[in-house]
Amino acid sequence: MKLAIMGGTFNPVHIGHLVCAEEAVSQYGLDRVLFMPTGLPPHKEIQNGAGPEDRYRMCVLAIGGNPRFEVSRYEIDKQQVSYTVNTVRHFRRQMPEAELYFITGADAVLEILEWKDPQDLLMMATLIAATRPGYPLDKISGSLSRFLTENRVKIMEIPGIGVSSTMIRRRVSERMSIRYLVPEGIRQYINKEGLYRQE
Ligand code: ATP
Numbered sequence: 134m135k136l137a138i139m140g141g142t143f144n145p146v147h148i149g150h151l152v153c154a155e156e157a158v159s160q161y162g163l164d165r166v167l168f169m170p171t172g173l174p175p176h177k178e179i180q181n182g183a184g185p186e187d188r189y190r191m192c193v194l195a196i197g198g199n200p201r202f203e204v205s206r207y208e209i210d211k212q213q214v215s216y217t218v219n220t221v222r223h224f225r226r227q228m229p230e231a232e233l234y235f236i237t238g239a240d241a242v243l244e245i246l247e248w249k250d251p252q253d254l255l256m257m258a259t260l261i262a263a264t265r266p267g268y269p270l271d272k273i274s275g276s277l278s279r280f281l282t283e284n285r286v287k288i289m290e291i292p293g294i295g296v297s298s299t300m301i302r303r304r305v306s307e308r309m310s311i312r313y314l315v316p317e318g319i320r321q322y323i324n325k326e327g328l329y330r331q332e
């Protein structure tokens with residue numbers, strides 16, 4: 134059983150996240166990808182109108198029809214903000230027989246490897262770092278190289294998707310179209326709930 138966790142705020146989930154997860158499934162033969170929306174301090178959510186339940190529901194809508202994708206409530210149900218390493222440890226305990234992966238984009242992998250002690254995480258899970266437009270990986274290959282040679286971090290080339298949640302929120306607030314940048318169900322959900330209208 135190859136299980137990957139893909140963490141993020143998913144505020145909102147967009148095609149960049151989905152392409153990234155799907156590429157990981159096909160390139161690494163994963164059985165399951167668990168989308169893990171983060172818990173966030175409440176004041177951060179209220180600013181733009183989307184709460185944890187909205188972010189969770191949009192993830193559920195977005196993965197519909199993909200039998201290998203699932204959404205976890207683990208982090209949003211915790212009262213405090215969780216560290217990736219603790220989340221991975223939880224699933225390590227829950228499924229000791231599973232081979233664990235953690236999927237990130239080229240920007241987020243930097244943050245993870247800059248933690249004081251990435252070894253703990255890398256002992257439990259293989260890190261898959263997806264290419265992302267605007268975040269060249271060569272800049273960090275120096276600090277990464279040790280983990281790359283040890284095969285604990287893998288660089289995954291994916292079709293470049295220059296979409297971010299920040300861009301989606303900004304476009305909604307500026308009344309620009311987000312059609313095709315997010316799955317149709319997400320576009321409708323954002324419209325219906327009136328999310329992100331104020332930046
Ligand atoms: P924000 O602009 O709010 O930071 P985001 O688009 O970066 O949103 P996150 O929820 O922060 O989305 O990202 C979750 C994970 O998905 C991160 O590891 C991030 O690097 C990755 N990711 C997001 N968008 C892309 C993309 N277009 N291509 C590759 N990876 C991506």
Ligand code: MG
Pocket residue numbers: none
């Ligand atoms: Mg981000």
